[in-house]
Amino acid sequence: MIIGEQKPLDEIYDMVRKYREVLIVSCGTCVTVSFAGGEKEAETLASKLRIRARTQGHDRVFSTASAKRQCEWEFLDTVAAPIKGAKAVISIACGIGVQAIAEHFPGVHVVPGLNTSFLGMPVSQGVWEERCVACGDCILHHFGGLCPVARCSKVLLNGPCGGSVAGKCEISEDVPCIWQMIHDRLNTLGMVDNLDNIFPVRNWRTNNAAGPRRIIREDLKIPASPPAATSA
Ligand code: SF4
Numbered sequence: 130m131i132i133g134e135q136k137p138l139d140e141i142y143d144m145v146r147k148y149r150e151v152l153i154v155s156c157g158t159c160v161t162v163s164f165a166g167g168e169k170e171a172e173t174l175a176s177k178l179r180i181r182a183r184t185q186g187h188d189r190v191f192s193t194a195s196a197k198r199q200c201e202w203e204f205l206d207t208v209a210a211p212i213k214g215a216k217a218v219i220s221i222a223c224g225i226g227v228q229a230i231a232e233h234f235p236g237v238h239v240v241p242g243l244n245t246s247f248l249g250m251p252v253s254q255g256v257w258e259e260r261c262v263a264c265g266d267c268i269l270h271h272f273g274g275l276c277p278v279a280r281c282s283k284v285l286l287n288g289p290c291g292g293s294v295a296g297k298c299e300i301s302e303d304v305p306c307i308w309q310m311i312h313d314r315l316n317t318l319g320m321v322d323n324l325d326n327i328f329p330v331r332n333w334r335t336n337n338a339a340g341p342r343r344i345i346r347e348d349l350k351i352p353a354s355p356p357a358a359t360s361a
């Protein structure tokens with residue numbers, strides 16, 4: 130899932146300071162599961178912003194609305210009325226949701242209430258970790274299902290750097306060395322010989338270095354209508 134965390138209250142307040150009425154839009158998918166941008170967080174943020182406004186002597190109104198998903202037009206349409214009626218919107222979805230609102234409602238000033246952090250998963254109560262950077266050419270099968278692209282600090286594809294100590298990455302004792310984990314995993318699978326193969330120089334054009342990526346599924350596209358017949 131996409132993991133995000135709420136921006137500091139001062140930063141959020143400053144982004145909408147000039148608006149009297151502000152709508153906070155939550156998202157019911159990834160950021161609800163990670164307790165960053167769901168309905169409950171929207172209500173809590175609204176309360177905090179009301180208190181902030183009051184303590185600064187500002188007359189402000191903060192209301193909330195909830196979309197099941199902000200990253201699809203049809204779900205955004207369910208909150209079109211409150212969004213169109215607002216001068217400013219704080220989206221507490223990921224950056225995709227913020228941009229979806231900006232594109233779908235061009236007259237509305239939308240600002241991000243979250244920092245979109247990474248693609249990851251919860252590993253224990255209250256702890257989320259990164260697992261994927263969406264490189265566009267998944268190579269997990271070479272590494273026993275563990276990703277050195279997202280999880281090695283040096284993005285090494287041909288073995289460890291040699292700096293790990295007791296299975297921890299040299300950048301921090303809080304970070305496991307993914308190459309130690311890959312080796313242990315391949316050993317368990319009886320596939321450690323995989324590491325004898327030199328991984329070739331990688332084509333990184335599948336990541337976003339060449340600009341925003343796009344997937345087109347011709348089988349799912351709506352066929353273009355045939356041109357209207359013209360009378361002779
Ligand atoms: S190889 Fe790429 S797509 Fe696969 S998990 Fe790693 S970053 Fe994600």
Ligand code: SF4
Nearest residue numbers: 281289290298299306
């Ligand atoms: S210690 Fe391990 S995870 Fe850290 S940079 Fe070196 S190989 Fe990568």
